[in-house]
Amino acid sequence: xxxxxxxxxxxxxxxxxxxxxxxxxxxxxxxxxxxxxxxxxxxxxxxxxxxxxxxxxxxxxxxxxxxxxxxxxxxxxxxxxxxxxxxxxxxxxxxxxxxxxxxxxxxxxxxxxxxxxxxxxxxxxxxxxxxxxxxxxxxxxxxxxxxxxxxxxxxxxxxxxxxxxxxxxxxxxxxxxxxxxxxx
Amino acid sequence: xxxxxxxxxxxxxxxxxxxxxxxxxxxxxxxxxxxxxxxxxxxxxxxxxxxxxxxxxxxxxxxxxxxxxxxxxxxxxxxxxxxxxxxxxxxxxxxxxxxxxxxxxxxxxxxxxxxxxxxxxxxxxxxxxxxxxxxxxxxxxxxxxxxxxxxxxxxxxxxxxxxxxxxxxxxxxxxxxxxxxxxxxxxxxxxxxxxxxxxxxxxxxxxxxxxxxxxxxxxxxxxxxxxxxxxxxxxxx
Amino acid sequence: xxxxxxxxxxxxxxxxxxxxxxxxxxxxxxxxxxxxxxxxxxxxxxxxxxxxxxxxxxxxxxxxxxxxxxxxxxxxxxxxxxxxxxxxxxxxxxxxxxxxxxxxxxxxxxxxxxxxxxxxxxxxxxxxxxxxxxxxxxxxxxxxxxxxxxxxxxxxxxxxxxxxxxxxxxxxxxxxxxxxxxxxxxxxxxxxxxxxxxxxxxxxxxxxxxxxxxxxxxxxxxxxxxxxxxxxxxxxxxxxxxxxxxxxxxxxxxxxxxxxxxxxxxxxxxxxxxxxxxxxxxxxxxxxxxxxxxxxxxxxxxxxxxxxxxxxxxxxxxxxxxxxxxxxxxxxxxxxxxxxxxxxxxxxxxxxxxxxxxxxxxxxxxxxxxxx
Numbered sequence: 001x002x003x004x005x006x007x008x009x010x011x012x013x014x015x016x017x018x019x020x021x022x023x024x025x026x027x028x029x030x031x032x033x034x035x036x037x038x039x040x041x042x043x044x045x046x047x048x049x050x051x052x053x054x055x056x057x058x059x060x061x062x063x064x065x066x067x068x069x070x071x072x073x074x075x076x077x078x079x080x081x082x083x084x085x086x087x088x089x090x091x092x093x094x095x096x097x098x099x100x101x102x103x104x105x106x107x108x109x110x111x112x113x114x115x116x117x118x119x120x121x122x123x124x125x126x127x128x129x130x131x132x133x134x135x136x137x138x139x140x141x142x143x144x145x146x147x148x149x150x151x152x153x154x155x156x157x158x159x160x161x162x163x164x165x166x167x168x169x170x171x172x173x174x175x176x177x178x179x180x181x182x183x184x
Numbered sequence: 185x186x187x188x189x190x191x192x193x194x195x196x197x198x199x200x201x202x203x204x205x206x207x208x209x210x211x212x213x214x215x216x217x218x219x220x221x222x223x224x225x226x227x228x229x230x231x232x233x234x235x236x237x238x239x240x241x242x243x244x245x246x247x248x249x250x251x252x253x254x255x256x257x258x259x260x261x262x263x264x265x266x267x268x269x270x271x272x273x274x275x276x277x278x279x280x281x282x283x284x285x286x287x288x289x290x291x292x293x294x295x296x297x298x299x300x301x302x303x304x305x306x307x308x309x310x311x312x313x314x315x316x317x318x319x320x321x322x323x324x325x326x327x328x329x330x331x332x333x334x335x336x337x338x339x340x341x342x343x344x345x346x347x348x349x350x351x352x353x354x355x356x357x358x359x360x361x362x363x364x365x366x367x368x369x370x371x372x373x374x375x376x377x378x379x380x381x382x383x384x385x386x387x388x389x390x391x392x393x394x395x396x397x398x399x400x401x402x403x404x405x406x407x408x409x410x411x412x413x414x415x416x417x418x419x420x421x
Numbered sequence: 422x423x424x425x426x427x428x429x430x431x432x433x434x435x436x437x438x439x440x441x442x443x444x445x446x447x448x449x450x451x452x453x454x455x456x457x458x459x460x461x462x463x464x465x466x467x468x469x470x471x472x473x474x475x476x477x478x479x480x481x482x483x484x485x486x487x488x489x490x491x492x493x494x495x496x497x498x499x500x501x502x503x504x505x506x507x508x509x510x511x512x513x514x515x516x517x518x519x520x521x522x523x524x525x526x527x528x529x530x531x532x533x534x535x536x537x538x539x540x541x542x543x544x545x546x547x548x549x550x551x552x553x554x555x556x557x558x559x560x561x562x563x564x565x566x567x568x569x570x571x572x573x574x575x576x577x578x579x580x581x582x583x584x585x586x587x588x589x590x591x592x593x594x595x596x597x598x599x600x601x602x603x604x605x606x607x608x609x610x611x612x613x614x615x616x617x618x619x620x621x622x623x624x625x626x627x628x629x630x631x632x633x634x635x636x637x638x639x640x641x642x643x644x645x646x647x648x649x650x651x652x653x654x655x656x657x658x659x660x661x662x663x664x665x666x667x668x669x670x671x672x673x674x675x676x677x678x679x680x681x682x683x684x685x686x687x688x689x690x691x692x693x694x695x696x697x698x699x700x701x702x703x704x705x706x707x708x709x710x711x712x713x714x715x716x717x718x719x720x721x722x723x724x725x726x727x728x729x730x731x732x733x734x735x736x737x738x739x740x741x742x743x744x745x746x747x748x749x750x751x752x753x754x755x756x757x758x759x760x761x762x763x764x765x766x767x768x769x770x771x772x773x774x775x776x777x778x779x780x781x782x783x784x785x786x787x788x789x790x791x792x793x
Contacts, residue, residue: 020312021313023315044315058305061297061300063301064297064298081687081688083688092753095780095783100686100687103683109473110474110475116783118782133475134473134475135293136293137290137292137296138289138293162294162297164290164327165324166294245463
């Protein structure tokens, strides 16, 4: 009888202990990605504790805004273009790939590149690409991507939100977080 | 095991329709407003609810005539509620030129996302999101403010949802499933209603309902639903 | 108990006869039976969603051209079959139950003449006229009901998959009917019937070369080769009709340029090389196509491709000197090779021709690095 109850009890404990989200602690905003970089999470945001991305944050719920940050090795193919990257790619070539990966999503109507510029991320040369598309309701969705390649692989910082209200509302938080990136 | 699961399913089948508003979320500001400061003229945006039929084999197909009926039921029930309770008056959306209709449509698209976010995170029930309940800043922005001038309304009410109605064949499959211990999903409904200030876009209140037995084609059932929704609307003391 | 259960279910899902008559001409939705009206309403919503998302190509001249062909094929429908181009790369066209016909820019750009375009449109028109969506929806519901019964009785769900495969498109019978009846429409409208099999022949070649799995337009269709053979039989003794090459090239030119840009931006370089390295097909493209071919070689990046790219950029500069991207492309190739003195005037010319270039920041960076 006790044994039969133990497993559900342990499961319940595990589930309760592994909360999916944690609010960013104002007294401890630093996020460390091991052997890679640190950044300061923006105030008022909430981090998803278990995610396919290295870091995933949202302020109002992922459908309204999110920041997703991910590092991948060069020899891993990009999902849509099936391209691999190299440390020697020019920033413009990195931007090309950022755009190509988004363009390959057929369901995005009215896709446009609003801006595409060289940038700096933690002192490393990077790109800053701002794109927009519309969904089936005609709601514009905007994405701002900072991306770079280095010896470790490729790294992308993404901020996405509906273009109405929510993108402009929290883009400053994202840009501020970008400025706090420090590579180890 | 089969006997237990069958018993549970029979029980579920025999319970009266669970059609009460299960959730709500309220902008803390709304509760503190005096009667004078509260919404007085509410524009009823065209409901964004679709009604579909689930066939015996589980194929879901939208039904345009049922959808029109259900949406009309929602509007009529809201108008009736407003007349009886006199918290605010209502008016229906006039015909709009194409550009304005597109603006409304894109804002309804935004509302869809806002309502989902409030449901999942804005009620402050989930760990990590507790602060959202008091730090409420959900909004549609001022993009719909042109409707204030156009209609004289100060707020907009939006219904969004889906009602999937099982056919007789599907219900028969459910019954047979019970007998042999297989769970055959039946249709269900999920409907939300939200109130937004037309000047600022601020969302002041949302209510939600989830039911396995509601039929939005029936005017009486929709009237009960609307009354349940507004039970969660904060009235002045 | 199980037998009783399944008997009840089968009784509930009574079969609908397939004797649904084709439309004789333009039809008003108000006169439809309930089930079909709901399908049309769904289709109207889909039309609106495509428009709102910005997927429908905003080109009145092109859409008028497409509509003119459809009206020639189906004159008795008085424009009820509405054709529009969709900004989408795949080799696809589809018909909705309400008479909306869409053809992707990806497919439009690959066709060779008006007769081939008419073959596709005639085919899609049959799906609407013969009410295939309505027939399909009844079959799918009944098939799903049958599959459910089969599943509940514990029989493996192979029947489920076979019965429901038609949900992904029209059935093979419908597609064959659309080919055959569409073919007759083609001849009646005065088009060259011999172009019908060619529509698929050269698409087969492209699909094989690009190693694409048979694209959606053909997914549930009889296999492409079978269709070519079928058309070959039909067209054996037919006198030739209109091919419509010049008119087609003129109307489709903007679509082809658009498709080049889209394919390049999405890294679909194989398609670009396949089309533009064929001298005959290349003639149908504007002179700046050489730039796109150069870019495709650059992206492919095989041995010798950079030299091929350089050749194409240089050709583009000769044939279309005001086309700014060619200057940038050649400039970048030389810059990466370390020939910064040669790249500088090209970058400067690029910025003169395109002061509002979205990638201005990069080019200014290269100029700065080159000491300019």
